[in-house]
Amino acid sequence: MALWGGRFSGDASAMFKQVNDSLPFDYVMASEDILGSIAWSKGLLRADVLTEQEQATLEQALKNLLAQVQAGEIDFLQSTEEDIHSFVESHLTDALGDLGRKLHTGRSRNDQVATDFRLWCKEHLIGLKQDLLRMLESLLKCASRHDKAILPGYTHLQRAQPVLFGHWCLAYVEMLKRDISRIDDCIKRLNQCPLGCGALAGTTFPVGRDELAADLGFDGPCLNSLDAVSDRDFVLELLFTASTGMMHLSRMAEDLIFYNSGEAGFLHLSDAVTSGSSLMPQKKNPDALELMRGKCGRVFGHLQALLVTMKGLPLAYNKDMQEDKEGAIDAVNQYHICLCIGVEVLDGLSLNLEACRKAAQQGYANATELADYLVSKGVPFRTAHDISGQAVVTAIEQGLPLEGLPISTLQSLHQSIDKDVFDWLPLEVVVNKRNQLGGTGHEMVTRALYLEHENLDKLKAALSHNMDDER
Template sequence: MALWGGRFSGDASAMFKQVNDSLPFDYVMAIEDITGSIAWSKGLVRAGVLTEQEQASLEQCLNTLKQDVEANKVDFSASTEEDIHSFVEAYLTDALGDLGRKLHTGRSRNDQVATDFRLWCKRHLAGLKLDIVNLLDALLSCANRHEQAIIPGYTHLQRAQPVYFAHWCLAYGEMLKRDITRIDDCVRRLNQSPLGCGALAGTSFDVDREKLAEELGFASPCLNSLDAVSDRDFVLELLFVCSTGMMHLSRMAEDLIFYNSGEAGFLQLSDAVTSGSSLMPQKKNPDALELMRGKCGRVFGHLQGLLVTMKGLPLAYNKDMQEDKEGAIDAVNQYHICLCIGVEVLEGLSLNQEATRKAAQQGYANATELADYLVAQNVPFRTAHDIAGQAVVAAIAKGLALEELPIEDLQALHASIQEDVYEWLPLEAVLDKRKYLGGTSHDTVTKALYLELEHLDQLKASLS
C-alpha cells in the first residue's frame, strides 16, 4: 500500500502511476536516502521516540541495503513502490515489521526528498569538480607539448593577430577555473539541511536539527521550514553550473572543429574520438566534438525547463517539483561525459605547426604592428590606422605580404617610415611585443603556463 494509502479506498490508475511514480529515476538517490534515514533514526533516539536498540536494528538493516545498492544487487525496476523513499521504508518494514514503520515519525517526504537531493547534488558537484580538474590538466599538458606553436587568432572568424597555441589553451583554462569556482559557490549555498522541517511547518518532535545537519555533512540546518521544503534554487544553480560549463566546452569544440577542417588543416584528431562515413571512405569526422557542441543545447533546456516550472509555484511543496530530478540527473551525466571525452580529445590532438604558422603569417595580421610603428614615430594612432589599412590594400594589389612591400611603397604612404619598420613586422616580433600581463609573447605565455601548472597542483592536492 502507498505511504498515503489510508485516506483512499481505491487504487491509483496505471496511467496515474506512470506519471506520478518517480522510482524509475530517483532510485539514484538510494544512498542519500539511506544516509538521511540513518541520521533521522539517531535524531529520533535523542528525541525519545526510538530506543537505542531499535535504532541499532534500523541502522543495521539500512546498512545492509546500502551494501546491496553499492554492489548493484538491487533491482529497482522490479519494484512497484512509488519512489525511493517508499522503497526504503518498504524494505525496512519487510525486514523489521512495525519497527520499520516507526522511522518516518516526525518526518515528511517533503523534507526527506529535499535533503536527499541536496546530498546527491553535493556528491555529484564534487565529481564534476574532479572532472574539470582532469580536463584542465589535459589542456595544460596540450599547451606544454605545443609551447612553440603559433596560430592565427581570430575575431569575427577572420584572421586577426597571431597568438601562441598555448595562449589559446590558457584562455580555455581560465574558463575552466571559473567553472570550478561556480561549483564551490553552488555547494556553499546548498550546504544546509532541510531534514526536520516536516511537510512545511516543522516537526513537533524535539529533534536536534543542528546535530542532524552536522551528521549529514551540512554546514547548518535550513532556518525556515516553508522555504526548506520548497526551495529548488540549489537545483537551478546546479543546472546553471552545468550549462555554463557546457557552453565553455561547446566553444572549445567549435574552435577545434574549425581547426580540424580541411579548410584550416591546423590539427588532426585521434581515431579514438572520430568516426567515418558509411558512403565516403575518405571521411574522418569530429563527431566527439560535434556531440559536445550538440549536448550543450540539451543541458540548457533542462535549466530553462526548471525555471519555467518553478516560476509560478506557491509555497510550499507542490508535486511539480518532482520535475527537477530527471533534468538535473541528465545534465550532470551529459556534462560528466563531455568533460571526460574532452580529455581524450586533447590527449590525442596533433598540431600541424607548419600549417598554423603559415596561416598566422597570412591575412595581414601584422597590420597593427605597422600602425604601432607609426605611433612610435609620433603619428596619431587613428592616422596610423588609416595608413596601415592603405598598406594592406597596396600589398593585396601586388599579391605580397605586408613585410614584403618595398620600402618605397611604404614611404609613399608616410615619409616617417624607415628601413627599421621591417624589424616590427616578422611574426616573432609581432608576438614578442605583447609582453605585458595577459599578452601573448613567448615569455609571458611561458610564465603564465608555469603559474597555471602550479595552480593545478594545488587543485589536485585539495581534492586528494
C-alpha cells in the same frame, strides 16, 4: 507499499502510477536516502522515540541495504514501489516489521526528498569538479606540448592577430577556473539541511536539527521550514553551472571543429574521437566535438524547463517539483560525459605547425604592428592606422605579405618609414612584443602555464582535503 493509503478506499490507476511514480529515476538517490534515514534514526533516538537497541537495529538494517545498493545487487526497476523513499521503508518493514514502520515518525517525504537531493547534488558537483580539474590539466599539457606554435587569432571569424596556441589553451583554462568557482559557490549555498522541517511547518519531535545537519555533512540546518521543503534554487544553480560549463565546452568544440576543417587544417584529431562516412571513404568527421556542441542545447533545455516549472508555484511543496530530478540527473551525466571526452580530444590532438604559421602570416596580422611602428616614429595612431590599412591594400594587390613589400613602396606611404620597420613585422616579433600581463607573448604564456600548473596542484590538494573531511 504506498506511504499514504489510509485515506483512500480505491487503488491508483495504472496511468496515474505511470505519471506519478518516480522510482524509475529517483532510485539514483538510494544511498542518500539511506544515509538520511540513518541520521533520522539517530534524531529519533535523541527525541526518545526509539530506544538505543531499536536505533541500532534500524541503523544496521539500513547499512546492510546500503551495502547491497553500492554492490549493485538491487534491481530497482523491478520494484512496484512509488519512489525511493517508499522502497527503503518497505525494505525495512519487510526486514524488521513494526520497527521499520517507526522510522518515518516526524518526517515527511517533503523534507526527506529535499535532503536526499541536496546530498546527491553535492556529491555530483564534487564529481564534476574532479572532471573539470582533469580537463584543466589536459589543456595545460596540450599547451606545453605546443608551446611555440603560432596560429591566427580571430575576431568575427576573420584573421586578426597572431597568438600562441598556448594562449588559446589558457583562455579556456580561465573559463574552466570560473566553472570550478561556480561549483564551489553552488555547494556553499546548497549545503544547508532541510531534514526536520516536516511537510512544511516543522516537526514536533526534538530530533536535534543541528546534529542532523552535522551527521549528514551539511554546514547547518535550513532556517525556515516553508522555504526548506519548497526551495529548488540549488537545482537551478546546478543546472546553470552545468549550462555555463557546457557553453564553454561548446565554444571550445566549435574552435576545434574549425581548426580541424579542410579549410583551416591547423590540427589533427585522433581516430579515437572521430568517425567516418558510410558513403565517402575519405571522411574523418569530428563527431565527438559536434556531440559536445549539440549536448549543450540539451542541458540548456533542462535549466529552462525547471525555471518555467518553478516560476508559478505557491509555497510550499507541489508535485510539480518532482520534475526537478530527471533534467538535473541528465544534465550532470551529459556534462560529465563531455568533460571526459574533452580530455580524450585534447590528449590526442596534434598541430599542423606549418599550416598554423602560414595562416597567421597570410592574414596581414602584423598590420597593427606597422601602425605601432609609425606611432613609435611620432605619427598619431589614427593616421598610422590609415597608413597601415593602405599598406595592406597595396600588399593584397601585389600578392605579398606586408613584410614582403619593398621599402620604397612602404616609404611612399609615409616618409617616417625606414628599414628598421622590418624588425617589427616578423611573426615571432609580433607575438612576443605582447609581453604585458595577459598577453600572448612567449614569456607571458610560459609564466602563465607555470602559475596555472601550481594553481592546479593547489586545487587538487584542496579538493582531496575536502573529500577526506566529508568522509
